[in-house]
Amino acid sequence: MDVNNWVDDFFNLMDEEKMTEKQKKILLASIEVFAEKGYAASSTSEIAKKAGVAEGTIFRHYKTKKDLLMSIVAPVMAKLIAPLLIKDFQKVFKQNFQSYEEFVRALLLNRLTFIKEHLSVVKILLQEIPFHPELRQHFSETVMEQVVSRIESVIIPFQEKGEIIDLPPKSIIRFTASSIIGLLFGKFILFPESEWDEVQAIEETIQMILHGVEKK
Amino acid sequence: MDVNNWVDDFFNLMDEEKMTEKQKKILLASIEVFAEKGYAASSTSEIAKKAGVAEGTIFRHYKTKKDLLMSIVAPVMAKLIAPLLIKDFQKVFKQNFQSYEEFVRALLLNRLTFIKEHLSVVKILLQEIPFHPELRQHFSETVMEQVVSRIESVIIPFQEKGEIIDLPPKSIIRFTASSIIGLLFGKFILFPESEWDEVQAIEETIQMILHGVEKK
Amino acid sequence: MDVNNWVDDFFNLMDEEKMTEKQKKILLASIEVFAEKGYAASSTSEIAKKAGVAEGTIFRHYKTKKDLLMSIVAPVMAKLIAPLLIKDFQKVFKQNFQSYEEFVRALLLNRLTFIKEHLSVVKILLQEIPFHPELRQHFSETVMEQVVSRIESVIIPFQEKGEIIDLPPKSIIRFTASSIIGLLFGKFILFPESEWDEVQAIEETIQMILHGVEKK
Amino acid sequence: MDVNNWVDDFFNLMDEEKMTEKQKKILLASIEVFAEKGYAASSTSEIAKKAGVAEGTIFRHYKTKKDLLMSIVAPVMAKLIAPLLIKDFQKVFKQNFQSYEEFVRALLLNRLTFIKEHLSVVKILLQEIPFHPELRQHFSETVMEQVVSRIESVIIPFQEKGEIIDLPPKSIIRFTASSIIGLLFGKFILFPESEWDEVQAIEETIQMILHGVEKK
DNA sequence: GATGAATGAGACTTCATTCAT
DNA sequence: TATGAATGAAGTCTCATTCAT
Numbered sequence: 001m002d003v004n005n006w007v008d009d010f011f012n013l014m015d016e017e018k019m020t021e022k023q024k025k026i027l028l029a030s031i032e033v034f035a036e037k038g039y040a041a042s043s044t045s046e047i048a049k050k051a052g053v054a055e056g057t058i059f060r061h062y063k064t065k066k067d068l069l070m071s072i073v074a075p076v077m078a079k080l081i082a083p084l085l086i087k088d089f090q091k092v093f094k095q096n097f098q099s100y101e102e103f104v105r106a107l108l109l110n111r112l113t114f115i116k117e118h119l120s121v122v123k124i125l126l127q128e129i130p131f132h133p134e135l136r137q138h139f140s141e142t143v144m145e146q147v148v149s150r151i152e153s154v155i156i157p158f159q160e161k162g163e164i165i166d167l168p169p170k171s172i173i174r175f176t177a178s179s180i181i182g183l184l185f186g187k188f189i190l191f192p193e194s195e196w197d198e199v200q201a202i203e204e205t206i207q208m209i210l211h212g213v214e215k216k
Numbered sequence: 217m218d219v220n221n222w223v224d225d226f227f228n229l230m231d232e233e234k235m236t237e238k239q240k241k242i243l244l245a246s247i248e249v250f251a252e253k254g255y256a257a258s259s260t261s262e263i264a265k266k267a268g269v270a271e272g273t274i275f276r277h278y279k280t281k282k283d284l285l286m287s288i289v290a291p292v293m294a295k296l297i298a299p300l301l302i303k304d305f306q307k308v309f310k311q312n313f314q315s316y317e318e319f320v321r322a323l324l325l326n327r328l329t330f331i332k333e334h335l336s337v338v339k340i341l342l343q344e345i346p347f348h349p350e351l352r353q354h355f356s357e358t359v360m361e362q363v364v365s366r367i368e369s370v371i372i373p374f375q376e377k378g379e380i381i382d383l384p385p386k387s388i389i390r391f392t393a394s395s396i397i398g399l400l401f402g403k404f405i406l407f408p409e410s411e412w413d414e415v416q417a418i419e420e421t422i423q424m425i426l427h428g429v430e431k432k
Numbered sequence: 433m434d435v436n437n438w439v440d441d442f443f444n445l446m447d448e449e450k451m452t453e454k455q456k457k458i459l460l461a462s463i464e465v466f467a468e469k470g471y472a473a474s475s476t477s478e479i480a481k482k483a484g485v486a487e488g489t490i491f492r493h494y495k496t497k498k499d500l501l502m503s504i505v506a507p508v509m510a511k512l513i514a515p516l517l518i519k520d521f522q523k524v525f526k527q528n529f530q531s532y533e534e535f536v537r538a539l540l541l542n543r544l545t546f547i548k549e550h551l552s553v554v555k556i557l558l559q560e561i562p563f564h565p566e567l568r569q570h571f572s573e574t575v576m577e578q579v580v581s582r583i584e585s586v587i588i589p590f591q592e593k594g595e596i597i598d599l600p601p602k603s604i605i606r607f608t609a610s611s612i613i614g615l616l617f618g619k620f621i622l623f624p625e626s627e628w629d630e631v632q633a634i635e636e637t638i639q640m641i642l643h644g645v646e647k648k
Numbered sequence: 649m650d651v652n653n654w655v656d657d658f659f660n661l662m663d664e665e666k667m668t669e670k671q672k673k674i675l676l677a678s679i680e681v682f683a684e685k686g687y688a689a690s691s692t693s694e695i696a697k698k699a700g701v702a703e704g705t706i707f708r709h710y711k712t713k714k715d716l717l718m719s720i721v722a723p724v725m726a727k728l729i730a731p732l733l734i735k736d737f738q739k740v741f742k743q744n745f746q747s748y749e750e751f752v753r754a755l756l757l758n759r760l761t762f763i764k765e766h767l768s769v770v771k772i773l774l775q776e777i778p779f780h781p782e783l784r785q786h787f788s789e790t791v792m793e794q795v796v797s798r799i800e801s802v803i804i805p806f807q808e809k810g811e812i813i814d815l816p817p818k819s820i821i822r823f824t825a826s827s828i829i830g831l832l833f834g835k836f837i838l839f840p841e842s843e844w845d846e847v848q849a850i851e852e853t854i855q856m857i858l859h860g861v862e863k864k
Numbered sequence: 865g866a867t868g869a870a871t872g873a874g875a876c877t878t879c880a881t882t883c884a885t
Numbered sequence: 886t887a888t889g890a891a892t893g894a895a896g897t898c899t900c901a902t903t904c905a906t
Binding site: 037038040041123127129130131136139140143144165167168171172174175177178179180181182183185186189190191192193194201204205207208209210211212213214216 | 257347352383384388390394401420421423428432
């Protein structure tokens with residue numbers, strides 16, 4: 001099963017189709033354990049125990065432990081960027097957003113909602129990306145070559161209208177994404193115990209991002 | 217060896233004092249292997265081989281594998297924030313920086329230089345923080361309670377002067393740090409293969425950060 | 433199912449009677465897999481896949497994996513020696529063969545033809561005999577106590593006529609069988625890839641066998 | 649470790665050099681277990697138990713189970729044909745043997761003695777050759793291309809002198825080897841329980857072999 | 865009769881750690 | 886101090902077999 005298959009699987013897997021009850025339990029248990037200990041430090045026996053399943057059952061559904069990881073991570077990766085991959089991105093965009101602020105706000109809030117819903121899996125994805133070149137490659141190909149170019153096509157008109165700063169669109173995108181990833185990293189990885197006013201933190205971050213790219 | 221000892225060790229370890237040739241080789245090999253595969257997926261036998269020592273030798277110097285990790289990670293953590301922990305922070309600051317921009321620029325460039333010099337170890341630190349509560353706790357205590365308060369004491373006067381935006385200092389700090397971490401994450405983890413103009417990317421990021429926090 | 437049953441089964445099994453399509457496929461697949469990897473290294477799941485049936489189906493027809501082996505091997509063992517077990521062996525012999533050479537030539541050519549037709553199964557039989565005492569016992573009982581004695585009764589008259597050498601009939605039989613088994617072993621196991629002129633090799637071997645036992 | 653290394657190892661392994669006490673025990677236990685159950689049906693845990701060693705210890709000395717098999721089998725294979733690979737085969741032969749009978753008798757008795765001494769291992773070798781192409785290839789290369797040609801050079805002069813039959817030397821060799829292998833197969837594999845007069849059986853076999861190839 | 869999900873024992877192998885030398 | 890053989894617990898994975906559908 002290579003990455004492409006995993007991504008194809010996104011349409012049947014994790015969507016309660018063709019999955020036995022036990023398989024779903026295995027998936028959920030894996031997510032829990034991987035998120036807590038990291039992939040390499042998780043044992044299939046612990047996953048089996050937590051899923052209430054014999055260890056062999058895991059391997060009936062997933063040929064290897066790595067397969068299990070990929071089955072978890074690939075669909076989320078796909079969904080994470082899915083909204084940015086729609087065909088008529090430009091059209092949809094023009095219908096909906098009149099200012100850059102509106103666009104950024106809508107996109108970020110939407111994606112943050114998604115991330116919050118799939119937090120554990122996103123955490124696993126971020127943690128494992130450094131160690132799995134296939135993952136990284138697939139991610140960078142999709143993101144770099146498709147997502148980025150679509151967003152660029154949104155940014156450029158606003159630059160031309162003089163609404164936002166004249167830096168390379170790629171830098172603007174990276175800056176925006178960075179701020180968001182940094183926000184999440186702080187919240188969920190560095191200081192998971194600390195309490196904070198989430199809504200407000202997000203609002204402030206968006207403000208600063210917009211502020212940072214706006215043309216004075 | 218608890219975290220406090222590790223931090224104390226910062227003054228004797230990694231500084232070529234009291235370390236045998238073999239011990240240094242072990243440390244360097246560990247850094248290489250941990251950075252490449254992650255702590256959990258690295259084996260002491262591989263480290264031994266790469267260091268050119270016997271397997272047993274590692275355990276003569278480091279009681280456990282985890283000890284080895286901490287010996288690597290703790291000193292860097294300490295050094296990473298060291299400049300922000302100096303006693304006379306306020307005084308030093310006032311002597312040197314007249315504008316917020318100057319301060320941010322100096323601090324970020326300085327720390328980025330440090331990170332580049334110790335990249336592997338910083339990578340290990342970031343990767344392992346999620347899985348080692350002691351590390352996380354130590355980090356959050358030091359950073360939150362000491363570093364942040366010192367930086368706050370710098371930010372507030374600039375806010376009073378109307379030079380920067382009126383958001384909570386903590387949010388400003390988080391935003392700034394986020395942008396930097398995001399920058400590094402993109403460069404070194406997501407797209408390590410891609411080439412880019414580093415100096416310029418940093419410059420652009422700093423610009424947007426400053427822009428983002430500046431009061432219009 | 434003990435050995436006797438298997439042998440009894442020889443009359444219903446492998447003869448397309450009472451066998452479903454699936455069962456035949458299972459049998460053929462088993463033969464293929466066992467011959468290639470050996471019994472112990474073959475998995476029922478591989479056999480099922482190759483037979484195009486579900487894993488469970490195998491066990492509907494054969495209680496255990498070993499049962500499957502025996503169902504393959506027992507009938508061939510029976511058939512292999514069948515011609516030498518006919519009731520009126522002496523009579524048949526006297527009608528047909530006037531010289532020892534004629535007899536040996538007829539018997540060997542006939543059995544070699546049979547073996548070629550059932551090569552895979554004979555291979556499996558030879559390979560598994562060392563590890564299954566029941567098989568070995570059954571084989572040695574039948575062969576030693578029945579086959580050998582019948583052949584002895586052929587050899588002795590020729591010795592009395594001075595046509596063949598005066599060694600113990602058992603030694604003559606062993607020598608003859610050895611040469612044949614050795615021939616097969618070389619051809620099919622040691623050097624399966626090499627080409628050779630089969631007809632001639634057989635002819636030469638028979639010549640030397642006859643030569644070896646002939647009285648000068 | 650490929651076959652060539654295994655063969656090279658023949659000079660240091662199995663000769664009590666550089667082997668720890670435990671390693672020797674592992675080797676002996678393996679031979680015992682492999683010979684009894686066959687390689688595939690033997691478990692490393694049983695070997696460890698029989699050797700009085702922790703299971704992990706096996707893998708410190710032999711990277712894989714197959715490595716263990718090869719470490720057992722390769723040296724014997726080498727030694728088995730070693731006498732036929734000496735440089736001055738022709739010279740040695742001429743000094744020692746005046747008739748073909750003398751030569752065959754000497755060679756066979758010598759090799760049979762060797763085989764008896766290393767019976768278990770030879771058994772393992774014969775049993776595993778069908779399933780390990782590398783073994784088979786190495787065997788056939790060495791035997792076919794070296795051993796056979798040296799023996800041929802002995803046979804041809806005797807054929808020219810009219811002492812032995814005019815069949816292709818290869819056939820004569822195969823016939824001779826076959827008879828011997830068949831003898832062993834009967835004795836040690838088919839009927840290991842039966843008693844017999846070994847010396848006499850060998851003598852009879854040799855007689856028939858010689859008889860079979862002799863020119864009348 | 866046929867399926868294939870599920871099992872759990874056990875296979876091979878790795879690994880951090882210990883200890884005699 | 887340094888070694889590396891030895892350990893045994895634990896890891897991933899395979900397999901023959903069962904059973905509900």
